Amino acid sequence: MLKLIEEIDEMREQRKKLRGKVGFVPTMGYLHAGHIALAERAKTENKIVVVSIYVNPTQFGPKEDFKTYPRDLDRDLAMLSAAGVDMVFAPMDEEMYPDDFSTWVDVEKVTDRLEGALRPGHFTGVATVVAKLFNIVQPTKAYFGEKDAQQVVVIKRMVADLNMNLEIVIVPTVREADGLAMSSRNIYLNPEERKTSTVLYKALTLAQQQFASGERDAEKLRQAMKDLIEKEPLAKIDYISVAHPDSLTELDKIEGSALASLAVRFGKTRLIDNVSLGS
Ligand code: AMP
Numbered sequence: 001m002l003k004l005i006e007e008i009d010e011m012r013e014q015r016k017k018l019r020g021k022v023g024f025v026p027t028m029g030y031l032h033a034g035h036i037a038l039a040e041r042a043k044t045e046n047k048i049v050v051v052s053i054y055v056n057p058t059q060f061g062p063k064e065d066f067k068t069y070p071r072d073l074d075r076d077l078a079m080l081s082a083a084g085v086d087m088v089f090a091p092m093d094e095e096m097y098p099d100d101f102s103t104w105v106d107v108e109k110v111t112d113r114l115e116g117a118l119r120p121g122h123f124t125g126v127a128t129v130v131a132k133l134f135n136i137v138q139p140t141k142a143y144f145g146e147k148d149a150q151q152v153v154v155i156k157r158m159v160a161d162l163n164m165n166l167e168i169v170i171v172p173t174v175r176e177a178d179g180l181a182m183s184s185r186n187i188y189l190n191p192e193e194r195k196t197s198t199v200l201y202k203a204l205t206l207a208q209q210q211f212a213s214g215e216r217d218a219e220k221l222r223q224a225m226k227d228l229i230e231k232e233p234l235a236k237i238d239y240i241s242v243a244h245p246d247s248l249t250e251l252d253k254i255e256g257s258a259l260a261s262l263a264v265r266f267g268k269t270r271l272i273d274n275v276s277l278g279s
Pocket of ligand 1: 034035037038148174181183
């Protein structure tokens with residue numbers, strides 16, 4: 001039976017009673033098959049699985065979609081119950097961020113680039129809420145999607161730097177049949193935008209193919225992705241990157257592996273995606 005917990009004290013009480021490994025999947029809800037893949041992986045590796053559903057206000061910029069971010073708790077609970085999840089932690093803003101809240105987790109350097117450069121403060125919000133959730137849930141392992149590649153780098157850095165006592169597990173991106181990475185924000189796309197949004201994965205696949213054929217000039221790969229995406233008039237590029245997989249700095253020549261990532265806007269909807277090159 002799935003248990004819904006909305007208060008921090010209650011989550012702590014329940015946690016104290018648990019014996020054995022606890023797998024934890026932090027989400028912002030409006031779940032899809034990508035989230036369920038994380039929960040299912042957690043289920044294979046732990047005795048108990050806890051999923052959090054919390055649209056964290058501090059990771060949204062003032063002009064971003066915090067207010068309109070899709071929410072449907074009943075639907076989420078039905079999906080998690082079907083997936084065999086044990087507990088859902090869905091805290092309230094007032095408890096997570098009381099009026100006198102004043103402590104932030106700021107991961108430097110790897111947050112300067114890509115998403116961090118375009119969304120100032122975003123990763124401070126992410127790292128802070130994830131640190132809070134780890135402290136409340138105290139998981140053995142926590143599960144994150146490759147879809148948000150920079151988030152993975154930031155969370156791993158935070159866990160290492162602050163000596164957090166848990167293991168981070170990364171799960172591959174789940175895609176729609178036409179290649180679009182699943183995202184709660186995909187519902188914002190109108191039919192025409194939805195159709196053209198497949199260009200993100202097409203561009204990343206093109207980079208993968210060129211890499212597989214021996215191309216190691218990162219700028220050529222960036223240019224090939226750019227040329228393909230610019231053929232779509234509805235697509236507005238925020239960035240196209242071929243970067244070092246750990247430092248996330250842009251590469252000239254690829255030695256070993258690289259992370260190809262991009263952010264593209266379709267109308268008001270901003271989509272991100274990435275693939276690994278060479279690993
Ligand atoms: P979100 O609810 O968007 O904050 O995502 C919660 C977790 O699910 C994060 O670790 C995401 O990286 C992961 N996630 C989101 N979309 C996907 C996807 N298509 N495939 C795999 N994991 C995903």
